[in-house]
Amino acid sequence: MKGKNDDIGADKRLEMYRLQVEIRDCEKRAYDLFLQNLVKGTSHLSLGQEAIAAGVASAMQPGDLSFCTYRGHAHTLARGVPMEKVLGELMQRDNGLMRGKGGSMHLTSIEHGVMGSYAIIGAHLPIACGAAWRAQYLGKTDVSVCFFGDGTTNIGAFHEALNFAVIWKLPVIFVCENNLYMEYTPISEVTAVPHPAGDRAAAYGLDRIVIDGNDADVVYRTMQAAFTRARAGEGPSLVECLTYRHSGHSRADPAKYRPAGELEEWLKRDPVKIYRARLAEFGIAEAAIAAIEQESRRKLDLATEACKAAPMPPVELLTTDVYADGGWAWRN
Amino acid sequence: MAELTYRDAVARGIAQEMERDERVVFLGEDVAKAGGVFKATVGLYERFGPLRVRDTPISEQAILGAAMGAAMTGLRPIAEIMFADFAAVCFDYIANEFPKLRYMTNGQLGCPLVVRTGNGGGARFGAQHSQSIENWTMMIPGLKVVAPSSPLDVVGLMAAAVRDDNPVIFHEHKSLYAMKGEVPDGEIVDSLGTAKILRPGKDATILALAMMVPRALEAAEALAAQHGIDCEVIDVRSLVPLDTQTILTSVVKTGRLFTVEENPRLCGWGAEIASIAADEVFWDLDGPIVRITTPHIPLPAADHLEDLAIPNAARIAERVSRVMNGSQR
Ligand SMILES: Cc1ncc(C[n+]2csc(CCOP(=O)(O)OP(=O)(O)O)c2C)c(N)n1
Numbered sequence: 001m002k003g004k005n006d007d008i009g010a011d012k013r014l015e016m017y018r019l020q021v022e023i024r025d026c027e028k029r030a031y032d033l034f035l036q037n038l039v040k041g042t043s044h045l046s047l048g049q050e051a052i053a054a055g056v057a058s059a060m061q062p063g064d065l066s067f068c069t070y071r072g073h074a075h076t077l078a079r080g081v082p083m084e085k086v087l088g089e090l091m092q093r094d095n096g097l098m099r100g101k102g103g104s105m106h107l108t109s110i111e112h113g114v115m116g117s118y119a120i121i122g123a124h125l126p127i128a129c130g131a132a133w134r135a136q137y138l139g140k141t142d143v144s145v146c147f148f149g150d151g152t153t154n155i156g157a158f159h160e161a162l163n164f165a166v167i168w169k170l171p172v173i174f175v176c177e178n179n180l181y182m183e184y185t186p187i188s189e190v191t192a193v194p195h196p197a198g199d200r201a202a203a204y205g206l207d208r209i210v211i212d213g214n215d216a217d218v219v220y221r222t223m224q225a226a227f228t229r230a231r232a233g234e235g236p237s238l239v240e241c242l243t244y245r246h247s248g249h250s251r252a253d254p255a256k257y258r259p260a261g262e263l264e265e266w267l268k269r270d271p272v273k274i275y276r277a278r279l280a281e282f283g284i285a286e287a288a289i290a291a292i293e294q295e296s297r298r299k300l301d302l303a304t305e306a307c308k309a310a311p312m313p314p315v316e317l318l319t320t321d322v323y324a325d326g327g328w329a330w331r332n
Numbered sequence: 333m334a335e336l337t338y339r340d341a342v343a344r345g346i347a348q349e350m351e352r353d354e355r356v357v358f359l360g361e362d363v364a365k366a367g368g369v370f371k372a373t374v375g376l377y378e379r380f381g382p383l384r385v386r387d388t389p390i391s392e393q394a395i396l397g398a399a400m401g402a403a404m405t406g407l408r409p410i411a412e413i414m415f416a417d418f419a420a421v422c423f424d425y426i427a428n429e430f431p432k433l434r435y436m437t438n439g440q441l442g443c444p445l446v447v448r449t450g451n452g453g454g455a456r457f458g459a460q461h462s463q464s465i466e467n468w469t470m471m472i473p474g475l476k477v478v479a480p481s482s483p484l485d486v487v488g489l490m491a492a493a494v495r496d497d498n499p500v501i502f503h504e505h506k507s508l509y510a511m512k513g514e515v516p517d518g519e520i521v522d523s524l525g526t527a528k529i530l531r532p533g534k535d536a537t538i539l540a541l542a543m544m545v546p547r548a549l550e551a552a553e554a555l556a557a558q559h560g561i562d563c564e565v566i567d568v569r570s571l572v573p574l575d576t577q578t579i580l581t582s583v584v585k586t587g588r589l590f591t592v593e594e595n596p597r598l599c600g601w602g603a604e605i606a607s608i609a610a611d612e613v614f615w616d617l618d619g620p621i622v623r624i625t626t627p628h629i630p631l632p633a634a635d636h637l638e639d640l641a642i643p644n645a646a647r648i649a650e651r652v653s654r655v656m657n658g659s660q661r
């Protein structure tokens with residue numbers, strides 16, 4: 001057994017486990033609700049990728065900003081947004097984060113530093129640069145974190161943003177969740193280098209950082225270093241986290257394109273399982289672990305019931321907040 | 333009172349706002365040390381320094397994305413897209429990001445920024461550096477869109493655009509940069525969503541925008557002198573919000589409506605106004621609504637061909653007089 005008092009410590013580890021369990025439970029529930037036709041539209045789960053959300057969020061400070069993608073439930077929950085607010089938005093109810101006006105791909109909660117979830121591939125990398133520019137300009141110490149997938153490294157905005165962040169030395173961290181696939185095509189079939197983010201870092205004068213994204217401790221430590229660098233005014237980092245999604249790309253995808261056995265191999269490296277074992281390894285009592293799991297399920301059931309009971313958004317919302325005056329008038 | 337060029341008015345308007353509000357920052361390609369390829373931002377870098385006036389790489393997506401990120405977290409950025417045609421390479425921000433942010437987040441976030449861009453033809457730059465793209469931006473809910481036609485309006489509408497809490501696309505006309513006009517001293521703040529009657533008249537209403545405004549005014553003088561037709565010329569100035577009150581009041585008064593548009597014909601801004609007039613003041617019309625536009629073609633480079641394409645005073649006057657004399661076309 002390793003020592004209890006390594007740099008991470010028991011409290012942080014319990015927090016990271018709690019986040020992973022809550023995300024896992026909530027994502028599974030989202031899938032169940034979809035099967036019941038209670039989640040409409042589309043949704044993109046982070047099952048299997050929980051360690052990244054937990055590890056990054058645990059290294060963040062209040063005031064730091066998250067810029068997520070359509071696959072953003074995990075990152076939104078990890079910043080402390082209540083499950084009810086997330087599930088409510090997935091169910092497009094009035095109790096959702098944006099009262100049903102955004103939907104699952106656009107989760108936003110500014111009070112938690114979740115500055116939006118973006119569904120046009122790559123768009124939010126430059127946007128995160130802008131938020132970081134604001135911090136730099138105003139002399140603030142907050143850091144902007146931008147999450148995206150492996151597929152996103154092949155769009156122009158990725159390259160524009162990296163160059164821009166480096167030349168302006170912006171306090172922004174780019175976190176690439178390499179889950180091996182874009183939608184259905186393996187990233188290796190469409191990318192000039194084996195590591196879509198890491199192998200491009202050198203082109204922008206950045207360190208090549210490729211890590212195990214299924215181990216929250218590794219993610220956490222890597223991010224701590226990146227935050228230290230950003231807050232010291234030393235500029236951006238690009239972190240490639242290797243991971244795997246256990247489900248299809250979106251709710252419509254049975255993921256038939258995966259070679260036989262691939263999922264099974266990755267299930268052996270399930271981040272939640274890995275982390276549960278880690279806690280035990282550090283001598284954290286089974287009772288404390290079980291309590292986290294029970295509490296997660298209790299909160300989730302309450303949130304689910306609240307969402308099922310919540311009304312649909314009122315019709316007045318159709319035309320609110322198109323313009324800053326709160327309305328939609330385009331003429332006098 | 334000073335005589336300023338349209339290009340100097342751009343710098344004056346930006347400077348007025350940067351002086352007033354520390355949150356106003358300005359970025360774009362070659363805009364700082366070089367003062368812009370159209371020399372419209374000369375002196376801003378020297379006056380406000382390298383933290384507020386910034387040269388960027390040739391990265392239109394990064395320019396607009398960064399402006400958005402800064403705007404949604406508290407700054408008031410002005411971003412330049414050198415030629416309006418280049419809006420097409422960063423259209424995601426113009427079409428999907430800026431204008432949807434407030435709505436999708438149920439009002440949690442806003443995007444108070446200005447995109448200035450060199451719009452329009454007449455400079456013999458050919459099909460990819462001459463387009464009038466005001467209609468591309470008009471069609472998107474959530475944006476505001478202005479296109480000033482004089483140095484005074486440049487200063488006043490720039491101030492209004494910067495102070496507005498919405499994303500504003502500010503179309504500067506490339507061929508007007510050398511135009512001179514009187515601009516009073518002191519702070520000037522105009523308001524978005526207001527058209528201006530530049531020449532009162534009783535027989536017909538002519539709507540124009542940007543470079544079409546001086547041409548419509550010239551045509552109106554010719555129509556009065558040669559045909560005794562007294563035209564009311566309105567500078568639309570703001571496509572969104574649209575000052576339909578000023579426009580429709582004029583149409584009701586004159587009974588005739590002409591639009592003069594530099595954008596290619598299909599879905600040009602005048603089509604929307606024509607449909608509003610047809611819906612709302614049809615019974616006050618005394619004749620067909622007529623749109624005078626650039627034909628539905630890419631713009632050629634050769635000067636005599638470009639001049640044939642873009643409406644000019646002679647073509648406007650000829651068309652208005654024929655239609656006013658009973659011809660359908
Ligand atoms: C500009 C753009 N092109 C295509 C799409 C459609 N699309 C949505 S998700 C996706 C795959 C993205 O892959 P990756 O970046 O690896 O993220 P992941 O979904 O694996 O998390 C694609 C192609 C899009 N939303 N935006």
Ligand SMILES: [Mg+2]
Nearest residue numbers: 149150181182
């Ligand atoms: Mg992927």
